[in-house]
Amino acid sequence: METAYTENIAQILGKKFALSDETINTLSEYLFHFNMPLMEALEKIGIRDEETVLAVLADIYGLKVLKSSEYPEGPVLFDGISVDFLRHHAIIPISYDDASIAIIINDPWDLAPLEVLERYFADIPVSYYLGHRDEIRTAIDRLYGSEMTGPEERRILEGAVGDSIELYEDDLERLRGMAQEAPVVRLVNVLITRALDMRASDIHFEPTEKAFKVRCRIDGVLYELDSPPRNMQPAIISRLKLMANMDIAERRLPQDGRIKLRFGHRDVDIRVSTAPTIYGESVVLRLLSQEAVEYDLERLGMAKEHLEAVSELIERPFGMILVTGPTGSGKTTTLYAVLRRLNKSTKKIITVEDPVEYQIDGINQIQVKPQINLTFANALRSLVRQDPDVLLIGEIRDHETADIAIESALTGHLVFSTLHTNDAPGAITRLRDLGIESFLIADSLLAVMAQRLVRVLCPSCKQPYRASKEDIQALRKWTDNLPEDLTLWRHVGCRECGFTGFRGREGIFELFPIKDEIRSAIVAGQEATQLAKLARKYGYHPLIFHGCQKVLEGITTISEVLRVTSLF
Numbered sequence: 001m002e003t004a005y006t007e008n009i010a011q012i013l014g015k016k017f018a019l020s021d022e023t024i025n026t027l028s029e030y031l032f033h034f035n036m037p038l039m040e041a042l043e044k045i046g047i048r049d050e051e052t053v054l055a056v057l058a059d060i061y062g063l064k065v066l067k068s069s070e071y072p073e074g075p076v077l078f079d080g081i082s083v084d085f086l087r088h089h090a091i092i093p094i095s096y097d098d099a100s101i102a103i104i105i106n107d108p109w110d111l112a113p114l115e116v117l118e119r120y121f122a123d124i125p126v127s128y129y130l131g132h133r134d135e136i137r138t139a140i141d142r143l144y145g146s147e148m149t150g151p152e153e154r155r156i157l158e159g160a161v162g163d164s165i166e167l168y169e170d171d172l173e174r175l176r177g178m179a180q181e182a183p184v185v186r187l188v189n190v191l192i193t194r195a196l197d198m199r200a201s202d203i204h205f206e207p208t209e210k211a212f213k214v215r216c217r218i219d220g221v222l223y224e225l226d227s228p229p230r231n232m233q234p235a236i237i238s239r240l241k242l243m244a245n246m247d248i249a250e251r252r253l254p255q256d257g258r259i260k261l262r263f264g265h266r267d268v269d270i271r272v273s274t275a276p277t278i279y280g281e282s283v284v285l286r287l288l289s290q291e292a293v294e295y296d297l298e299r300l301g302m303a304k305e306h307l308e309a310v311s312e313l314i315e316r317p318f319g320m321i322l323v324t325g326p327t328g329s330g331k332t333t334t335l336y337a338v339l340r341r342l343n344k345s346t347k348k349i350i351t352v353e354d355p356v357e358y359q360i361d362g363i364n365q366i367q368v369k370p371q372i373n374l375t376f377a378n379a380l381r382s383l384v385r386q387d388p389d390v391l392l393i394g395e396i397r398d399h400e401t402a403d404i405a406i407e408s409a410l411t412g413h414l415v416f417s418t419l420h421t422n423d424a425p426g427a428i429t430r431l432r433d434l435g436i437e438s439f440l441i442a443d444s445l446l447a448v449m450a451q452r453l454v455r456v457l458c459p460s461c462k463q464p465y466r467a468s469k470e471d472i473q474a475l476r477k478w479t480d481n482l483p484e485d486l487t488l489w490r491h492v493g494c495r496e497c498g499f500t501g502f503r504g505r506e507g508i509f510e511l512f513p514i515k516d517e518i519r520s521a522i523v524a525g526q527e528a529t530q531l532a533k534l535a536r537k538y539g540y541h542p543l544i545f546h547g548c549q550k551v552l553e554g555i556t557t558i559s560e561v562l563r564v565t566s567l568f
Contacts, residue, residue, distance in 0.1 A: 009038070009060065010111060012514075015208060017047055031109070039133060039228050041066055049267055054130050064130055068135040075143040076200060076499035078411050079119065082225035083144040089113040089300065092143075095164045097493045098125065104131040134182040144194070144553055145227050148530035160339065184235045187228060192285070196224070197270065200499060200510070201287055205240070207233055207280035218498070219455045220328065220564075237274075238282050244272040258355070259285075271355060288357055299508030300333070301555075303541060303546055308513055310449070314338050319446035320409035320553055322396075324421040330453045330507050331418045332357055335392060338416060339363060342390055351392035352379045368394070376401040377427040384408055393417040406436060409444040424448040425535070426513035427529035442519040448512040454556045455502035461494035462501070462554070471558055478541075478548045489554040508546040508564070511539040513538050 010031055014024035023045055030041035042053060054065050076093040086092060090106035092111060105114070105128055126502055166315075191214060195203045200216035207213075212233040214225045228236060238248045259270040270541050271286035278542050297307060313321055323331045337350055337359060344396055354368045354376070366383070368374050369422025376393060377400040383391065395418045396402045409415045421430050427448040430439050466476075467486040476482055491501025512531075514522075521531055532540065547561035 001202055008032075012060065013042070013047075013056060016047075026037060038107045038549070044447050050132055053133070057108055058130055061128075062136065063108065063130050065130045066104055068139065069130075071131070071135070071139045072143065072499065074498045076493070081117075081142065082224050083118075084505040086144075087137055087140050087226075090131075090133045091130070091183055091356065092119075092136050093499070094129070095493050096499050097491060098124070099492075100127060102127045102129065104129045104136060106133040108137075119244070124539055144311070155469050161567065184232070184239050187232070188236060188239050191225070192268075192287075195285075196287060198319055199504075200213070203285040205237065205283040205285075207282065209279055212236070218500070219502050220453060221455075221500075233280055237283055237335055240272060240283050241274065243489070244270075245272065246272070252276055254357070256309055266378075269358070270358070295333075295337045297334075297337045297341055300330070300337060301550070302509055303549065304482045306449075306509050306511050308396045309447070309513065309539075311341075313447050314342060314414070316414060316446060318409060318414055320405060320415040320417070320444045321446050322417055322427050322448045323417045324427050324448060324450045325452060326420060326422075328453070330505075331451065332394075333418050334449075334451060334507065336360065338484070339390070339392060342499075347389040348387060349390040349392070350386060350388040351394070352376055353392070353394040354381065354510065361440060364388075364426045377404055380404040380408070384411075384413070388413060391415045395419070396431075396434070398462075402431060402436050404436045406440050406444045409466060410440075415444075421450070422526070422530075424510050424540075425532040427512075428522055428531060429528050438525055442514070442522040445514045445522075450510045450512070450543060451507045452547075453505040454547060454550065454560045454564055455553055456506050456509055457491055457557065458494060458497035458501055458503040460493040460496040463492050464488070464491045465490050474558060475548050475551065478545045486552075489557070491557060502560075506550070508543055508550060508561070510541060510543045510546065512540055513533070 008028065010024055010028040012029065013019070019027070027041055027045055027509070030036040031038065031042060036044075037052070037055070038057075042048070047053070048274065057063065058065050072094050072232050074469050088109065092104045093101065094104055096104040101117075101124055103117070103126060108114070108128065108130070114126075116127075164468065191203065195216045198216060198218055199219050201220075202217040203213070204215045204217070204222070206215065211229065212230050215222045216225055217223075240250045240259075241255070246255045246257045253274045256274075256344065257272040259272060261268050261270065269288040271288060273284045273286075274281050276282075297310065302310065322379035323332050323334055339351070339360060343349060343360065345362075348364070349362075350364045350366065352366045352368060356365045356367045364386075366374075366379055368376055368379060374396065377396070380391070380393065380401065380406065391405075391413050393401065393405055393409055393415065395406055405415050405417055419427050419430050421427050425448070428441060428445075432438065464487050466488045467488045471488060472482055472484070472486055475486075480561050482538070493501045498502040512535055515535075518531060518534055518538075521534055526534075544561065544565050547556070547565055550556050551558050551561060
């Protein structure tokens with residue numbers, strides 16, 4: 001931001017407000033000697049007419065002053081920029097994409113935070129607007145969470161919480177009382193509500209040496225929220241543990257719990273997990289909002305050929321179908337969509353899960369409890385005597401569970417389960433590593449499906465662009481017959497998507513069918529790479545292939561597919 005004015009800002013404002021030479025010199029000293037922010041320096045000499053000051057700054061720097069009605073209606077998320085930083089410097093972002101950033105500031109004279117932003121965003125040009133300090137901070141409170149500044153909150157922060165965290169962590173009754181204080185309850189509720197409004201799937205409460213950070217995961221990416229004061233850490237964690245019926249006295253071991261809440265018209269199940277760290281307990285909330293889950297196979301993002309093949313496979317009377325992928329890749333949602341399709345009065349369906357994430361009417365769901373020795377394997381031994389038609393095993397983790405699952409598939413049951421492998425053919429290697437004989441794998445397995453989740457471009461703001469040579473070269477590795485003037489789509493950002501450019505996620509899939517030729521290869525002990533080559537004649541393509549199809553269809557971007565597959 002440059003200005004053509006030859007006078008310094010103290011002299012310009014001095015003339016505007018008819019200040020004496022002595023007052024102008026004092027203002028100059030505040031600004032140039034003590035490097036004081038402009039608004040703070042003006043307040044110290046008694047000037048509080050912010051409207052006039054902003055008009056002068058707009059003239060000096062050539063910036064437009066925005067009204068509060070022109071501020072964003074939804075939060076614009078900066079990965080790595082804390083809300084505390086924005087609030088302290090009265091800065092609020094209004095748009096953000098790969099091509100440009102627009103920000104409302106209150107004090108263009110305070111260059112330090114602006115230089116931080118410009119260094120952080122490197123080569124992306126930043127556009128500035130001016131706004132009133134109180135209006136900016138009110139908008140930050142509305143969009144990102146309010147600061148604890150009321151008298152009752154101050155009493156909690158200064159009196160009830162005090163200076164020593166360790167003291168109150170050892171005083172369980174005091175800690176229990178703090179966790180039930182109104183400001184603590186209200187703060188926890190605000191954080192959960194705001195995360196739900198932002199379509200978050202998880203909230204992370206993370207203690208560090210100097211701060212107590214709160215981050216939420218939106219469409220698979222973590223964004224930092226407003227950090228509560230460090231000395232609120234024990235009260236907030238205790239509040240969450242009380243809500244989840246956990247033992248607040250136990251801080252040495254991990255714990256799991258569950259919270260069921262109603263926010264407005266939304267029923268939300270929250271899965272709570274705690275883990276001890278060197279700076280205190282870390283707490284993660286998994287937000288399981290029933291309305292956020294799509295149970296229809298047709299709406300998961302499968303290609304037509306995948307959907308047809310899966311629809312045929314799940315109607316088989318017996319055998320095993322596996323879904324593979326890392327944690328958070330949508331495996332559970334896919335399996336629930338399959339169960340919803342199969343959920344008829346003519347079939348008995350039993351699931352064994354850890355934990356049961358969603359309740360489905362008409363299905364018998366069992367949650368494992370290792371503390372009473374109700375493991376996957378022990379539960380399955382009894383369940384096969386319950387005469388099920390379909391069995392869902394949350395995850396195959398050991399030889400015993402895998403052995404019973406395969407035995408069930410060979411004795412007239414349709415079995416679904418998950419494995420943690422990078423691709424579908426890798427499931428064969430994983431089962432062998434668990435001690436399952438190759439001939440049993442070949443006889444029981446019907447198919448393996450691997451999947452990942454990619455963020456979907458916001459339909460309200462995505463923009464077409466002509467693909468670069470690098471884009472076309474990358475896509476040609478997996479797609480033939482691409483034109484030289486190929487049009488792709490990029491993310492931009494708008495109010496509908498919180499200025500991230502993405503809204504929601506879809507799956508990309510690879511389906512590895514177990515045909516007779518592949519069964520023979522499995523029995524012969526062939527490795528996953530050899531099996532993958534053999535499966536290509538039956539229509540098998542790796543995940544990256546389906547990801548590229550979604551790029552060409554304008555559903556997502558190359559960088560997003562690369563983020564989840566790393567195979568370019």
